Amino acid sequence: MSVLVVGSIALDTVKTPMAEHADLLGGSASYAALGASFFSPVNLVGVVGDDFPKEHVELFRDRRIDLDGLQTVPGKTFRWSGEYMWDLNTRETRSVELNVFEHFTPTLPGGYSETPVFLLANIGPNLQNHVLDQAAKPKFIIADTMDLWINIALDELLRLLKRVDMLILNDGEARQLTKETSLIKAAAKIRGFGPKYVVIKKGEHGALLFGDGKFFSCGAYPLEDIHDPTGAGDTFAGGLAGWLAAQNGQAINFDALRKAVVYGSILASFNVEAFSLERLRTLTQNDIAGRYEDFRLMQQFEIIE
Amino acid sequence: MSVLVVGSIALDTVKTPMAEHADLLGGSASYAALGASFFSPVNLVGVVGDDFPKEHVELFRDRRIDLDGLQTVPGKTFRWSGEYMWDLNTRETRSVELNVFEHFTPTLPGGYSETPVFLLANIGPNLQNHVLDQAAKPKFIIADTMDLWINIALDELLRLLKRVDMLILNDGEARQLTKETSLIKAAAKIRGFGPKYVVIKKGEHGALLFGDGKFFSCGAYPLEDIHDPTGAGDTFAGGLAGWLAAQNGQAINFDALRKAVVYGSILASFNVEAFSLERLRTLTQNDIAGRYEDFRLMQQFEIIE
Numbered sequence: 001m002s003v004l005v006v007g008s009i010a011l012d013t014v015k016t017p018m019a020e021h022a023d024l025l026g027g028s029a030s031y032a033a034l035g036a037s038f039f040s041p042v043n044l045v046g047v048v049g050d051d052f053p054k055e056h057v058e059l060f061r062d063r064r065i066d067l068d069g070l071q072t073v074p075g076k077t078f079r080w081s082g083e084y085m086w087d088l089n090t091r092e093t094r095s096v097e098l099n100v101f102e103h104f105t106p107t108l109p110g111g112y113s114e115t116p117v118f119l120l121a122n123i124g125p126n127l128q129n130h131v132l133d134q135a136a137k138p139k140f141i142i143a144d145t146m147d148l149w150i151n152i153a154l155d156e157l158l159r160l161l162k163r164v165d166m167l168i169l170n171d172g173e174a175r176q177l178t179k180e181t182s183l184i185k186a187a188a189k190i191r192g193f194g195p196k197y198v199v200i201k202k203g204e205h206g207a208l209l210f211g212d213g214k215f216f217s218c219g220a221y222p223l224e225d226i227h228d229p230t231g232a233g234d235t236f237a238g239g240l241a242g243w244l245a246a247q248n249g250q251a252i253n254f255d256a257l258r259k260a261v262v263y264g265s266i267l268a269s270f271n272v273e274a275f276s277l278e279r280l281r282t283l284t285q286n287d288i289a290g291r292y293e294d295f296r297l298m299q300q301f302e303i304i305e
Numbered sequence: 306m307s308v309l310v311v312g313s314i315a316l317d318t319v320k321t322p323m324a325e326h327a328d329l330l331g332g333s334a335s336y337a338a339l340g341a342s343f344f345s346p347v348n349l350v351g352v353v354g355d356d357f358p359k360e361h362v363e364l365f366r367d368r369r370i371d372l373d374g375l376q377t378v379p380g381k382t383f384r385w386s387g388e389y390m391w392d393l394n395t396r397e398t399r400s401v402e403l404n405v406f407e408h409f410t411p412t413l414p415g416g417y418s419e420t421p422v423f424l425l426a427n428i429g430p431n432l433q434n435h436v437l438d439q440a441a442k443p444k445f446i447i448a449d450t451m452d453l454w455i456n457i458a459l460d461e462l463l464r465l466l467k468r469v470d471m472l473i474l475n476d477g478e479a480r481q482l483t484k485e486t487s488l489i490k491a492a493a494k495i496r497g498f499g500p501k502y503v504v505i506k507k508g509e510h511g512a513l514l515f516g517d518g519k520f521f522s523c524g525a526y527p528l529e530d531i532h533d534p535t536g537a538g539d540t541f542a543g544g545l546a547g548w549l550a551a552q553n554g555q556a557i558n559f560d561a562l563r564k565a566v567v568y569g570s571i572l573a574s575f576n577v578e579a580f581s582l583e584r585l586r587t588l589t590q591n592d593i594a595g596r597y598e599d600f601r602l603m604q605q606f607e608i609i610e
């Protein structure tokens with residue numbers, strides 16, 4: 001099965017305490033699509049300007065990502081610039097230029113509406129709803145969001161939540177959305193808004209999965225050095241969605257979602273090892289299998305082989 | 306096998322956003338000894354004043370804790386008072402009265418020096434070192450510490466670390482002790498100071514175990530309501546040490562320590578469900594076995610039964 005990924009495609013300028021790089025490939029859809037592409041075919045929906053470097057299009061093609069849904073329009077590509085503080089846990093946005101993204105209307109080409117798994121990566125909930133309006137009957141719909149939309153588009157976001165199977169968000173956003181300090185209570189409240197499943201990402205503390213009266217706690221891979229946290233959450237969502245889509249004909253239940261969360265965490269852990277999408281460019285199935293084994297060992301406390 | 310627990314015994318006044326209670330049984334040794342007592346015999350070393358309520362002594366006796374090492378001296382028992390903020394994650398110490406604790410010298414009665422597992426719960430590292438000076442040849446020595454000792458008794462603490470098998474501390478303390486922001490690097494540096502194993506407690510984010518080139522990530526039990534976080538870390542250390550001591554004749558290696566961390570987490574998760582040691586008073590082996598199963602399910606992503 002394939003996964004449809006819609007979101008932003010950007011050129012990022014990223015500064016960390018160690019280095020600064022300009023005009024990197026970025027955006028929620030870029031990270032999510034590449035993450036998913038390690039497991040399943042991907043239909044990408046997004047927009048770029050006519051300044052978008054050909055090498056980035058080539059990277060998508062190399063990863064066998066379908067680009068029928070990629071609009072190229074006159075003007076400049078969406079640009080984002082941000083700076084990470086010394087602990088790499090907090091970041092400041094330095095500038096945002098919407099450019100061609102300002103008038104983006106995500107339109108699904110021919111066969112895309114039949115895609116079984118939809119990943120609505122982080123963009124405005126109005127656009128996420130617009131994509132769902134064009135969907136046939138997806139088997140599983142995942143949405144990501146961010147603090148900005150909770151602040152300025154809450155009604156639209158709540159309308160979206162009634163239509164999706166899973167919401168992915170970070171701990172701060174979960175608290176902001178629900179006004180609950182306890183993540184356990186926050187997840188229960190979010191499930192009350194609609195999604196059957198909720199994933200709360202906690203950065204260096206891993207991720208929590210809630211649903212079906214069950215709970216799964218996934219640790220974070222113990223990386224000594226993180227080079228660029230940008231896109232970690234998007235790559236997580238992409239890996240999760242791609243792995244789910246690859247389980248042809250299997251039921252999407254809590255036990256399947258446990259593994260999906262692990263594969264999302266694996267992809268994200270690789271992604272932060274280098275700037276932009278550089279690490280995913282060279283990532284192999286062997287790398288993924290090796291880290292899966294590491295996750296198994298770091299989570300288990302019975303029957304250790 | 307039995308475990309020797311040395312630490313503070315206190316009368317606590319605790320204020321949370323929900324309630325306030327005075328003259329509760331507290332102190333690192335009280336929590337640690339009760340935690341350990343669910344798994345193994347405990348030899349308690351500590352000091353109280355002649356005002357120490359008989360009911361607390363009875364609680365220790367009910368849990369079959371050996372009190373030959375409990376000194377009762379003229380004067381008032383150590384008193385601590387603290388207040389938790391709205392999120393229960395941060396607390397302020399309101400007052401400390403050392404009282405009889407000021408001149409406490411932990412002296413091991415007859416057979417105590419032969420105890421196989423030593424838990425040096427949180428007290429000054431000079432006292433922890435003094436206890437080790439009296440030890441025969443313990444099979445496994447665990448030390449807990451806190452920010453205060455890192456600030457005012459670092460040399461003595463570093464001397465202690467050369468003598469112990471495991472250090473337990475929280476994430477903030479690990480960063481403070483090593484000046485590393487990455488907990489992975491912090492743990493490696495602490496192991497360089499002496500302890501073969503390091504446990505980093507992360508409160509609502511669980512606990513990490515490092516050693517033997519391996520890594521174990523233990524999630525926190527998903528509690529909807531926490532009533533009093535006081536003593537969670539001490540109860541964790543006690544449960545961990547007690548469970549280890551109960552594995553008669555088994556090697557204390559990384560795989561045994563994984564389970565010990567889980568049992569410590571289980572005891573701590575119960576303890577925060579009520580003020581002081583109230584929850585442990587009524588805790589049963591069935592409760593513990595049930596929550597062990599919950600931990601198994603929340604950590605596993607393969608072979609879910």
